[in-house]
Amino acid sequence: MKEVNKDKLIEGLQNLSSYKAPDSVWDGISNKLNQDPVLAEALSKLPTYTAPDSVWDAIEGELHKPVKRINLNFISRMAAALLFLIVALAAIQNVLKSSNDPLAKLDVQIQEEKVDEQLLAQLQHDDNLEFEQVLKLCDNMEFICTRPRVSKLKADLLELNNAKQQLKQALGEYGTEVYLINQLKAIEFEQTRLIKQLTQFLT
Amino acid sequence: MKNLIEKFIVYQFGIFLAIMISGLFNLAYGQTTLKVASKSLTEQFAYLPGMEVNVEGQKAEIVIETWDENRVEILIDFISKHPSEMVARKDLDAIRYSFKTIGNKVYFRNFIKKDDGSEPQAQLKAIYTIRLPNACPVYVKNQFGSTHATALTKAFTLNSEFSEIVLDNLKGDIDIRSKYGDIVGNGIHGQVQMNARRADITLTDISGDFNIYTAFGIVKLFTDHRLLNSLNIDGEQSDVYIFDPLPSAYGYELTAHYGSITTPRDLKFNYLENNQTIKKAVFLPTKEMASISINITFGDIVIRNP
Structure with missing residues (x-):
């Protein structure tokens, strides 16, 4: 058995009164x-x-x-x-x-660049609400949304939305590439066209 | 009276001051100042026959040019933009770059990744200016940028997403794949493959053999029968326009599912099928010339004399 308080034991034994x-x-x-x-x-x-x-x-x-x-x-x-x-x-x-x-x-060079705020403002607004609404509507009306034509529209819409999100992420808050911004606008334009078509089936 | 005049002067001055201040605000509004942090790098090496240059860029503007010197030179600028200089400097480090040689292939690669895995706040970009002998085959992969290629004569392969593509005076084996990025080309000669999804294709002065696949795009080709050998276009939800000064010089096989076919009036096309679902028209020229085959679903085909 391991004695935990060994020092106390020794001290106690030493202090015991002796008797002969x-x-x-x-x-x-x-x-x-x-x-x-x-x-x-x-x-x-x-x-x-x-x-x-x-x-x-x-x-x-x-x-x-x-x-x-x-x-x-x-x-x-x-x-x-x-x-x-x-x-x-x-x-x-x-x-x-x-x-x-x-x-x-490499050394870092620092310069300044003036950017048109209207260009940056294009990146701020978000109209994904319509897209989400129409998808929700689609989920509630499954019997219509499973039709080949409608499901194709929905798939195209989802593909466009995915592309839009990727572009937005690439552009960030300060993306000034006019080509990419125009592409974002073209996608939104096409998305609007598809949303209108899809809504016609759902309403 | 004097009091009135004084009041009037003070009033006028107030209006003047207000106009000046609002003018200043107007000047200030409309522009944001971004701090641009950048680093530049130059790589160069001797060109050896059989060598292939590969560039893989993310958010990259890639310019490929040719020269008479027997070496390859690549200038790269890495750029980070943000209103805060500190953020611009810090996020510049998120652009990673590597340069490798494996056998006779040379690889340049940049990608964007922060150490902590977070998204960079600054706007990042890499600009490549590549100069090489025209016989050097080039492979490029790019995303969210642009690619301009000029005067290559052997082979050019491009795989691109969300990027502008400009091709000028290319020869040889040309293979272009693009998603969300229009292809504009002038002087494209050789064996050409193009695959464009949600991207328009506009080509002028083309010759050789062309195989094009298009989806959700508009294809416009300005051809010349003396140069074109064969042209095959397959696609969906796309419109195809062929502009040629002598449209009667080709043999045609045109099919439009759920679409229309428009041809010059003086060309007597033979409609094998012509109903609401499918239109199939063929035309055989008097002499054996180049052939044009187009097959489109949900799209129109237009052959026109410009």
Whole structure:
């Protein structure tokens, strides 16, 4: 069994009050034992052993072994070392990355560009509401929307919407490529045409 | 009276001031200033026969030109635009670029990816200006940009989405696939394949053999019977226009499902089928000339003398 509070046990044992029995008590016990011939004979036959000094030394050593305490100082040193290692590795990785990436070494030039706000405003408005409404309507009228002509219209509409979302994402908030903006408008125009056609079937 | 005059002057001055201020606001309104952060890079290497140049761009404006020098030169500008200089600088790093050589193929690639996986806030763009010998085959893949190719003579392959395509004076094997990006070409000569979805095709001065597939687009071809060898167009929900100074020089096989066929009056087409669902018209020229075959579903075919 593992003794958890070993130091307390040792301290407790050391503080125990000592008591010595008087010699007469030991003599009395001895006399009583010697009076029984069978016991006296058996006792005389018992082998005697002397434990080597090393055993006692080992026991004493175990008893006086200092209790292991968690050394906070040691942990903080280890943590600092680990942190240093991580930072060093990250720095090495960064250096390696920049040596692999030819762009990392290039100088950045900064200029200004004036952009027509009307161009940017084209990217702001969102009329996906009509598209969602017509799809909802389609879901509610499945018997019509499963017709080949109507389902084709719906598929085309979904394809256009997917393209529109991709374009919007590519343009972002500050996309100024007139070609892409015009394409977005063309898609919206076509979408409107399809929504009108689809609505005719659904209403 | 003097008081009145003073009041009038103050009133007039007030109006003048108001006009000036509103004028200033008007000037200010209508323009946003973006900070443009950019990096430039030049790659060049000797051209060896059999070499092929591959460019894969995202949000890239790619210009391909030819020259007499026996080397390939690529100038690349990486651009990031945003009202905040800090954001423009930071998002510029989201443009990734690589340059590899595998065997006799040279690969340039740029794509957009931020370290933290988020979407860049700035508007990003890469501009490639490529100069190479005209015999060098070129393969380009591009998205959300534009591709201009000029004077290549051996092979040009383009796979493009949401990008403007301008082809000028190309020869050899030409293969163009485009989705949401019109194709405009002048002087296209050779074995040509085009596949355009939701994209218009306009070609002038063409010769050789053409195979075109079109969906949701308008195809306009300005042909010359002395040059054209064969032309096949298949498509859906597209209109096809052929403009030729001598339309009677070709053999035609035209089919329009749920569409119409319009031909010059002096050309006596033989209608094999002609009802509301399908129209099939053929014309055989007196001399064996180039053939034009067009098959369109939900679209019109127009042959016209310009």
